[in-house]
Amino acid sequence: MNYQRSSALFKEAEQYIPGGVNSPVRAFKAVGGTPIFAKRAQGAYVYDEDDNRYIDYINSWGPMILGHAFKPVVDAVINRTKQGTSFGIPTALETEIAKLAVSMVPNIDKIRFVNSGTEACMSAVRLARGFTKKDKIIKFAGCYHGHSDAFLIQAGSGAVTFGSPNSPGVTKGTAKDTLLANYNAIDSVKSLLAANKDEIACVIIEPVAGNMGCIPPKANFLKDLRMLCDTHNIVLIFDEVMTGFRLAKGGAQELFNVNADIVCFGKVIGGGLPVGAFAARHDIMNCLAPLGPVYQAGTLSGNPLAMAAGLEMLKALNSDQAIFNRLEEKTKYLHKGIEKVLRNHAITHTINRLGSMISVHFAEDEVVDFETAALGNNDRFKQFFHGMLNEGIYIAPSAFETWFISDALTYEDLDFTIAAVKNVVKRL
Incomplete structure (x- = not known):
C-alpha cells in the first residue's frame, strides 16, 4: 500500500x-x-x-x-450542534441519558458524567477514598485505568511490596498508596490485605482485561474478589470503559453476575465522543459534591453533543436484544x-x-x-x-x-x- x-x-x-x-x-x-x-x-x-x-x-x-x-448518532450530533455546542448549564439531555443508563446497568442508582475514562476512574478512586475514609488502593499489574498519577505504578519486588512510579512526574508519595496485585491471582490480593489491614479503600479492576491483550477472568475470580471486598469493607470498582455496554447491555456486572460498588464507563456512553462516567448506589454517590464533601467538577461534563450522541447509542443497544x-x-x-x-x-x-x-x-x-x-x-x-x-x-x-x-x-x-x-x- x-x-x-x-x-x-x-x-x-x-x-x-x-x-x-x-x-x-x-x-x-x-x-x-x-x-x-x-x-x-x-x-x-x-x-x-x-x-x-x-x-x-x-x-x-x-x-x-x-x-x-452510525446514522442516528451522526444526525443527533448535527441537530444538537445547531442549538449550541456547550453551555456550562444543566440540560434535559443529561437527565434523559442518565435515566436510561441507570435502567440498563445493574446495581447503580446515580451516575455522574465526565469527559474521559481516565477522569471517570480517577474520580471513582477519590470517591471510594472519601466514602471509606481510607487511603490505599489495589490495582492489578497490566490493567490500565487511564493516566492519572495513582494508576501509573509498576510492580515492586513482590506482591506485598509497594509499587514505584513508572512515569516521571508521579511522586513516590502517590506510589506508596497504590498496591499491585496479579490479575487472576486471588491469593495476591489476600496477601496485600493481610499486609495492609484496614487501610485499603478500594480495589479497581478491568473485569475483562483489555490492555495486556484480551484476558478474561478465571472462574470465580471476580466473585472471590467481591467476597474479599465485602469482608474487609472495601469498595470494588469495575473499570468498564471497554466492557460497559459491549459485553452485555449491563456490561460485565450482568455478564458475570457480580456487582461492583462503583462502575466506570468511557466513550461508548457518548457514542464515541469524548465522554466518560462513573456510577454507584445512592449512599456512595451522595458523597459527591454538591450533596457531599467529595469534590468533582468539570465545565464540559455532560456536554450536549456527547449526551445527544450517547443517548442514541444507548437507545440502539437497549432496543436490539x-x-x-x-x-x-x-x-x-x-x-x-x-x-x-x-x-x-x-x-x-x-x-x-x-x-x-x-x-x-x-x-x-x-x-x-x-x-x-x-x-x-x-x-x-x-x-x-x-x-x-x-x-x-x-x-x-x-x-x-x-x-x-x-x-x-x-x-x-x-x-x-x-x-x-x-x-x-x-x-x-
Whole structure:
C-alpha cells in the first residue's frame, strides 16, 4: 500500500506535537514504522489520507460497537450542534441519558458524567477514598485505568511490596498508596490485605482485561474478589470503559453476575465522543459534591453533543436484544478462522476471546495475566501487524491491546480478514 501522504503528515506533526501524536500508542513505537492518518470512516471501514481502506478492529478503542458514522448518532450530533455546542448549564439531555443508563446497568442508582475514562476512574478512586475514609488502593499489574498519577505504578519486588512510579512526574508519595496485585491471582490480593489491614479503600479492576491483550477472568475470580471486598469493607470498582455496554447491555456486572460498588464507563456512553462516567448506589454517590464533601467538577461534563450522541447509542443497544449474540457469534467465527490458519502453518499462538473482544498472542502457554502476556513473541507480532496493515486490516499497533468487533462487520469482512491472516503467516 501507498502511505506517502500519511508519512508526510507524520513528519509535519512531529514538528508541533510531541512524538507527532496526541496519544502514545498511535505513534507505532511498539511496532515500528510510520502511523497511518485517518481521513474518514464508515461502518466497518476506516480510510487513510492515501485513500487506503482498512477493516477496522480498533473501533476508536472500543466505543464504535455499531460501526463508524452510525446514522442516528451522526444526525443527533448535527441537530444538537445547531442549538449550541456547550453551555456550562444543566440540560434535559443529561437527565434523559442518565435515566436510561441507570435502567440498563445493574446495581447503580446515580451516575455522574465526565469527559474521559481516565477522569471517570480517577474520580471513582477519590470517591471510594472519601466514602471509606481510607487511603490505599489495589490495582492489578497490566490493567490500565487511564493516566492519572495513582494508576501509573509498576510492580515492586513482590506482591506485598509497594509499587514505584513508572512515569516521571508521579511522586513516590502517590506510589506508596497504590498496591499491585496479579490479575487472576486471588491469593495476591489476600496477601496485600493481610499486609495492609484496614487501610485499603478500594480495589479497581478491568473485569475483562483489555490492555495486556484480551484476558478474561478465571472462574470465580471476580466473585472471590467481591467476597474479599465485602469482608474487609472495601469498595470494588469495575473499570468498564471497554466492557460497559459491549459485553452485555449491563456490561460485565450482568455478564458475570457480580456487582461492583462503583462502575466506570468511557466513550461508548457518548457514542464515541469524548465522554466518560462513573456510577454507584445512592449512599456512595451522595458523597459527591454538591450533596457531599467529595469534590468533582468539570465545565464540559455532560456536554450536549456527547449526551445527544450517547443517548442514541444507548437507545440502539437497549432496543436490539440480539446484538450481543450477533457480536459474540462474529467474534467466535473470526477466532475459529484465525486459529485454523495459525495451526495449519504451525505458528505458536494463543487466542483469547470473550464476547466481542479478542486478541492473538504469539505465546506458547495460556495467557492469564501481564506476566504471561509479556512472554509472547513481540518480533513476530510486529511482522504480523505490518503484514495485516498491508492486507487492509487495521488492528491495534501493540501486542498488549485487545481487538474490538463491531456489528457493522459482515461475514464477508471476517472471511477477508481470515484470508489476510493466511497471506501474512506464509511470510512469517
